[in-house]
Amino acid sequence: MRLRHTVGVLASAFTLLVATSAADARQPRSELEDVTTVTLVEVPVQVTAKGEPVRGLTKDDFEIIDGKKKQDIQFFEVVDLDQVTGPGSAADVPAAGRRHFLVFFDLTLSDINSVGRARQAAMDVVMGSLHPTDLVGVATYAPTRGPQLVLSFTTDRNQVRHAIDTLGFVEQRAEARDPLGLVAGGLEDFGTGSDSGSQAGSTGGVGIDVQSEIQTQVQALANIRGRAQREEQISYIARLMDAVSQMGQVMAAIEGRKHILFLSEGFNGELLFGTEDRETIADLNRAVEEGRTQDVDNDIRFGDSGARRVVDRTLEVLRAADCTVQAVDIGGLLAGAKNSNLEALQYMARQTGGEMFANYNRLGDAMNEVLERSSVTYLLAYSPKDLQSDGSYREIKVRLKGGPRGADLIHRPGYFAPKPLDQQNPFEQRLALAQEVIGGQAGGAVEIGALAAAFLVPGEQAYVPVLIEVDGQDLTRGLTGDVVPMEIFAYAIDHQGTVRDFFASRLGVDKAAAGPALTATGVKYWGHFDLDPGEYTVRVLVRNGATGSTGLDVSSLTVPETGDQLALLPPLVPEQPGKWVILREQESDQRAGVDYPFVAGGDAFIPAARPELSGNGKSPVKLLAYNLGQGSVSVSAELIDDSGQSIGGGAISVEGEPTSDGVLSSVAAVFEGNRVAPGEYTLVVTLRDLSTNADHTSSIPVRVVG
Numbered sequence: 001m002r003l004r005h006t007v008g009v010l011a012s013a014f015t016l017l018v019a020t021s022a023a024d025a026r027q028p029r030s031e032l033e034d035v036t037t038v039t040l041v042e043v044p045v046q047v048t049a050k051g052e053p054v055r056g057l058t059k060d061d062f063e064i065i066d067g068k069k070k071q072d073i074q075f076f077e078v079v080d081l082d083q084v085t086g087p088g089s090a091a092d093v094p095a096a097g098r099r100h101f102l103v104f105f106d107l108t109l110s111d112i113n114s115v116g117r118a119r120q121a122a123m124d125v126v127m128g129s130l131h132p133t134d135l136v137g138v139a140t141y142a143p144t145r146g147p148q149l150v151l152s153f154t155t156d157r158n159q160v161r162h163a164i165d166t167l168g169f170v171e172q173r174a175e176a177r178d179p180l181g182l183v184a185g186g187l188e189d190f191g192t193g194s195d196s197g198s199q200a201g202s203t204g205g206v207g208i209d210v211q212s213e214i215q216t217q218v219q220a221l222a223n224i225r226g227r228a229q230r231e232e233q234i235s236y237i238a239r240l241m242d243a244v245s246q247m248g249q250v251m252a253a254i255e256g257r258k259h260i261l262f263l264s265e266g267f268n269g270e271l272l273f274g275t276e277d278r279e280t281i282a283d284l285n286r287a288v289e290e291g292r293t294q295d296v297d298n299d300i301r302f303g304d305s306g307a308r309r310v311v312d313r314t315l316e317v318l319r320a321a322d323c324t325v326q327a328v329d330i331g332g333l334l335a336g337a338k339n340s341n342l343e344a345l346q347y348m349a350r351q352t353g354g355e356m357f358a359n360y361n362r363l364g365d366a367m368n369e370v371l372e373r374s375s376v377t378y379l380l381a382y383s384p385k386d387l388q389s390d391g392s393y394r395e396i397k398v399r400l401k402g403g404p405r406g407a408d409l410i411h412r413p414g415y416f417a418p419k420p421l422d423q424q425n426p427f428e429q430r431l432a433l434a435q436e437v438i439g440g441q442a443g444g445a446v447e448i449g450a451l452a453a454a455f456l457v458p459g460e461q462a463y464v465p466v467l468i469e470v471d472g473q474d475l476t477r478g479l480t481g482d483v484v485p486m487e488i489f490a491y492a493i494d495h496q497g498t499v500r501d502f503f504a505s506r507l508g509v510d511k512a513a514a515g516p517a518l519t520a521t522g523v524k525y526w527g528h529f530d531l532d533p534g535e536y537t538v539r540v541l542v543r544n545g546a547t548g549s550t551g552l553d554v555s556s557l558t559v560p561e562t563g564d565q566l567a568l569l570p571p572l573v574p575e576q577p578g579k580w581v582i583l584r585e586q587e588s589d590q591r592a593g594v595d596y597p598f599v600a601g602g603d604a605f606i607p608a609a610r611p612e613l614s615g616n617g618k619s620p621v622k623l624l625a626y627n628l629g630q631g632s633v634s635v636s637a638e639l640i641d642d643s644g645q646s647i648g649g650g651a652i653s654v655e656g657e658p659t660s661d662g663v664l665s666s667v668a669a670v671f672e673g674n675r676v677a678p679g680e681y682t683l684v685v686t687l688r689d690l691s692t693n694a695d696h697t698s699s700i701p702v703r704v705v706g
Helices: 112-128 157-166 210-219 230-251 278-289 298-302 305-320 342-351 368-373 426-439 472-476
Strands: 041-049 062-066 069-071 075-080 099-106 135-142 146-154 257-264 323-329 376-382 393-400 408-411 414-416 448-452 462-471 483-494 499-510 522-531 534-544 550-559 581-584 612-614 618-626 633-640 650-654 664-673 679-689 694-705
Touching: 041 062, 041 393, 062 376, 099 112, 099 230, 112 157, 112 257, 135 157, 135 230, 146 157, 146 230, 146 426, 230 257, 230 305, 230 426, 257 342, 305 323, 305 342, 323 342, 393 408, 426 483, 426 534, 426 550, 448 534, 448 550, 462 472, 462 483, 462 534, 462 550, 472 483, 472 522, 472 534, 483 522, 499 522, 499 581, 522 534, 612 618, 612 664, 618 679, 633 650, 633 664, 633 694, 664 679
Parallel strands: 099 135, 099 257, 257 323, 522 581, 612 694
Antiparallel strands: 041 376, 041 408, 062 069, 062 393, 075 376, 135 146, 393 414, 448 462, 462 522, 483 499, 483 534, 534 550, 618 664, 633 679, 650 664, 679 694
16 A cells, blocks of 8 residues: 655666656647547446336337437447346446445534434445445535545445545545545555444544544534525525536536435525525515615515526536435434525425435435436447537437336437647546546556566565566657656455555656667656455556546456465466566565565576567567476466457476575566467466375466567
8 A cells, every 4th residue: 555656766677767756747738749639438328217227228119319420329338227136247247337325425504413413324325225336426615624535436336435435535644645546545554344334423443533533623613503694595506516517517517417415404495496485575575665675685585586597507527427315414414404505405406407415315226216227328429520629518318219208318418529738637637547447447548568466575564566568669659858757557446345554656757768678669667556365357557647648458367365375476478587677665665574586596587577578489488486396387378359358379388497585486478479460368277286286277368479
């Protein structure tokens, strides 16, 4: 759990790179060449009839109009949450087809009891009612702090629980901060269990009195609560709506259906709609009849037009961003309480297609109908041919050509065209990158590969070096300056969607110092995770900090138990030194007491993250294994294509006897291709200990070359 600002470090068996700091790596937009991009617009559509989701529709049942032009639907997928179950199910659902819930706490007019009820109500929904694939973010607003995005959208319920417990009032240590906001609390705060509930007000393992921290902050707002001046209240509405608008603008870039779970005591609805008090209305009417116009305040009778415009503009922003407000009256959550501000919350919900929840002590139960209606999503995608990267808003319409009569369609009303990177605010960039990581769709404009291998350390977490290869031509495309600003974000996520470790680096690569290797091959970066035994997904995102071009790699990782069973690391293919520009994490971030791990037969080597094998020749392969006996071994291998079929045409053989340092054994092998067609494959290797007949299989993506 580290934020690493790397500046280039010499490593054993690695070459040296001169790199600049992230601050020196910034490039003005004027130095960027034109880059042609194709934008795929994804439109999640929900169809209901009589309050129930409609199933069984096909691509031919829909029609999309962008502006005034009918579009060709290039991609169609059905996401039925009733059919998506089990650990790891989030990986089966594209980000655009998932529901996003931003838990937004308005703390301005709330006392400490209301905040406690709000936290418990939010926990009730998140931990008890939402689907495992649902993404949850947490935000707060208070005049003393402004809008705060406490946690980016994630499936990690441990982090969500921590964010709700603390509401961002507890400052993280600098080394624990995740720049993408997917980690709100220290990773050591959470165990490896599947605990799914929490009492709001607990510390979540942070070792401090969170309740006292929040009470101190809320107390600072008490003076606002006691003021009755109309101008003060209108000013409060303007500031609150500005905060909500900022969150709406940020969420516009997020794909998928978005719900803002707005937990608030609301504000005086009479400021928007006028008084409903009969006695006040009668007094105003008498003043009109008697000609006492100086005693007639139309703002009291009909509401303040300025305040109404402010609220309506905010709701327009939310509608344009496809955000639905699910308003929760946290004052009314107390049994028997009556909140006079209810009308304003109802208005915000109604105008965005959401609902108002009041007097519910179990909010999750009350939201079940909303959740059921949105449980089936039809994901449509198309590529508009005349799209300009100017950030403009484009309206879209989705029509149902088939399906039941009277069916209701819910879909995004439009979208914002892409904006140049220098026109995106930090919130937008952070959420967009976080969504790319959580979405888990590998690929992008920058080709990357990542290799993670677990080395066991007695009595400690496994040391997992992560080697990240970034294609140099992709990384430098569109950039004419002397320094390449590169950002790396890496996460180890378990099968429950919990982030177990991460690292991040922002660095600048000096083109002149890097030499021809930068564009001939690219950059290889070495970071690491510290992990307990288990199964993980490793997600690595690399971005050019000037152009915004990104690439995402997704791979699987097994950290074996420290028992006596045979465990084989991924097959490793050595590379010649000097092929890549090499960077390693800073010395302060490196694991103390761990030597360079990639050693076979006493010789250090540099493994390839995306190895190249000869389709008509021999390629050396290093096999590292734990708990290998002293006898002979046998090795078998096969190449698997992207359809999961074994293609044949290759064989692997052992060279010499295994060597061992007492803990880790190494086996030298050779893979020989026999007329294997060039392409992308998975190399699957099985190592058998002939003395015990125990075997273990591991794999690595490879590229076969002619």
